[in-house]
Amino acid sequence: MEAIELKNVSFAYPDGHVANEELNLIIQKGERVAIVGQNGAGKTTAVKLMNGLNKPTNGDVLINGVNTKMQTTAQVSAYVGYVFQNPDDQIFNSNVQKEIEYMLHYSKLDSQEIERRVSRAVELTGIESYLHMNPFDVPYSIRKFITIAMVLALETPYIILDEPTAGQDLHGIQTLTKLLDRLQEEGKCVITITHDMEFVADNFARVITMANKRIIADDSARNTFWSTEILTEARLKKPQIGEISEELGMEGNIIYRHELVELLNKK
Structure with a gap:
């Protein structure tokens, strides 16, 4: 299978601090996935497991079926490119x-x-x-x-972007959106860590939510942002469109601008 697989993965730093616990996940080549959660949830540590910068303390990380424990970081990076949060x-x-x-x-x-x-x-x-x-x-x-x-x-067939919208203006975010579209057309897998919920809602169908070092949800953007349980545990907010539609009492679990505009035009 052409995919990144995490099987019962946990990771602890040398000082004993546990950053990830029992992560189970499959992200296939060609997918476009957002990973969300507050600081300290374990997001960056998790993606560093995916590109070999971290090796699991327990469990296994497989890239296209090959265990990263059997490869050097350089060998893994030939398949999984990682763009750091701080350039x-x-x-x-x-x-x-x-x-x-x-x-x-x-x-x-x-x-x-x-x-x-x-x-x-x-x-x-x-x-x-x-x-x-x-x-x-x-x-x-x-x-x-x-x-x-x-x-x-x-x-590389897999690309990880860590907080790509940080410091970007509207033009930068539009460039990122076009980039994501182009990479998906080319069959690349893009995994994005971000605190920008508007960017997530606009660009990702699949959202992985982390909290307290674990994956607590793996669902669509709509289901994620309209789940009180997920938002509360991960300490996330709905995208602005979702908050506006909720305040207006609109039906349909809206998270996209065009949905809100269509419903308002029917009023």
Whole structure:
């Protein structure tokens, strides 16, 4: 099976702090999944298990059927690309183009293939005008897209985005939405950690909710955001459209703008 599988996975840091407990999950290639929950829920630790940065204390993580315990982090990262929450943790080259090319040269790809991959990654992220600048001289929001481009250039079948909307304006969020659509068209799996519930509602059909180090729900966006139990345990809020429709007493568990507009037009 082409999928990321977590089987009864728990993870504890060397100091004994347990970050994840008994995670069971299958995310198939081509899926688009959001992972939500408050700080401390275990989201980032969980996705680091998926790309080999963490190895489970108990249980097994399988990438396309291969146990990560049997692979190095570098071997796992050939399948699962990870964009860190803080772009400054991933950037170290003197200009943006070198940053995107670095791992491609390390992988000994030929110049034509490197050019193709860089061109694609730059086009998808819209960072053409920054290629010859020092990454630390560009705005934080653009640095986020630089690190996304770095991972896109690796062309892994699975891509993890950790808080991609942080620091983004409307244009940045629209670029992210187009990127998600394009990657899904290409058959890529995208797993996104985010606190932005509007972004989740607008872009993800499947939502995995974490709280207290565990997965407490794996459901549609609509069912997730209209479950008082899930929202209370995970300390989440409905997207704004859902809150407005609830205040107006609208029926249908609305979370999308077009649904609210259609019902209001019928009034």
